[in-house]
Amino acid sequence: MNDKLYRIILFITALIMPIVCGGVVYALVTDAYDAFEHFGFLKFLTSSEWSYTEGNEQYGALPFITGTLMTTLLALIFCIPFSLPVALFVGEYFKGTKVASVLSTVTDLLAGIPSIIYGLWGFYTLRPIIMALNISPQGSGVLTASLVLAIMIVPYAASLSAEFIKMVPNDLKEGAYSLGATHSEVVKKVIFPVAGSGIFSSYVLAIGRALGETMTVTMLIGNTNNIPISITSTGNSMASIIANQFGEADDLRLSSLIAIGLILFLITALINMIGKIMIKRARIA
């Protein structure tokens, strides 16, 4: 009897999560509906106008989709040369040593720093450097945001990749050594190919995180509603335009912001799903 009750309670509590998730999606879709209906779904995605002159309101998501994709892609490019060596250091070359555990603890610590602190650091330390180097006059912009985003996603990519590198069976490594391979050849020709899909999936998950990062990007991207034409231009990401304008928006503009939120939600969900599926595959193989 008791067991049955226990199962029912478990079942109900477990059901709450899917219900909440469904509710969020439902709210996003109904609130975004106005914007999609008014501008048309495709037009909304491809328009780069963002003007709230009364009587002639024009809203399009393209500048923000571009802003998000640019910052994410750049962050990924900056992240790889820092996270891959850390992963190799922790997962292979210094595996199991004290220095590796210190390094991985410090890396994990980076993941726990609130994004507002990264934002502050970017704003008061990195931005003046960018200005001093004459890279861009205002200091803020896509490049600045991407650099800080990269630092934020390094811990994720590095610690997950390190796990996959550690998982490469010793049998295979010893097999390669027994054929006369050097350490670097074992890394290049055995560890990377075998751990490859796992490493790839850890970057997919890192992208998932960069896509939705709000605070840091809002503080550093410059907040202009145009398509960034170069990496030093200012712009807005999907998350940062919402953060900037949700307080003062109503009616069609609010609906447009929510529509952008829905698009961001879908992209992030898709990327995370791909990452998770790939991780599952990598674990099985």
Place this chain on the structure above:
Amino acid sequence: MESIIPILEFKKTCVSYTKQTMAVKYVSATIEKNTITAIMGPSGCGKSTLLRAVNLMHNLYPNIHVDGEILLNGENILSMEPIDVRRRVGMVFQRPAPFPTMSIYENVLSGFALNGIKLSKTEKDATVEHCLRNVALWDEVKDVLNKKGTFLSGGQQQRLCIARALAMKPDVLLMDEPTSALDPIATKHIEELLLELQKEVTILIVTHNMGQAKRISSKSMFMYLGELVEYDDTETMFNNPIEERTKAYLTGKMG
């Protein structure tokens, strides 16, 4: 009587994992060229440890120390470069482990790829065919050479691993219980194969299986608690063991 050509000589070889405990204690023995020598003994007697010392596998683990001498054609391998030693001393492990990202074809040639040695297409084809024929796998896989090695059965995978080791034309082939993960039929295949292969390569095989040692080896070592208790012709050892401990092990009183 034929004169013995020594290829491998252990001289007071010791292996220690920590400063206090020695896994292999002062082993001295001479291995004859083109023979199969079996190393027997209960779990933890140091037989695998001794075997792995021969291709400097212990160098991968900084805590393990090897002392004494191990001579390969008269040259002490402990003072040679691990890479040079391993190219001359191949190894087959307990669990068959072909490289999962490589095809059967690439697996046979993996030793060359890992060492950065370039071969022409004809050399590659010839090596692959020769090595796979050597391990009696050619007829079974000649049409699926581009499939992944992991698609094969356990016994086939192990033969592929032997082919991979043979491709480097080693002087000595070390085998660490190569059939313990295989079924009896696959085991029989491998045993027949080894009897053929001893014409080309000297084989040192660790085995738990006394029957296997009896079937394929001409010389046998019996190890116990890190010591080489007895080393003799396999026939002599099985019929008239000198040491009590050997007798106890072979008759199943100890193990």
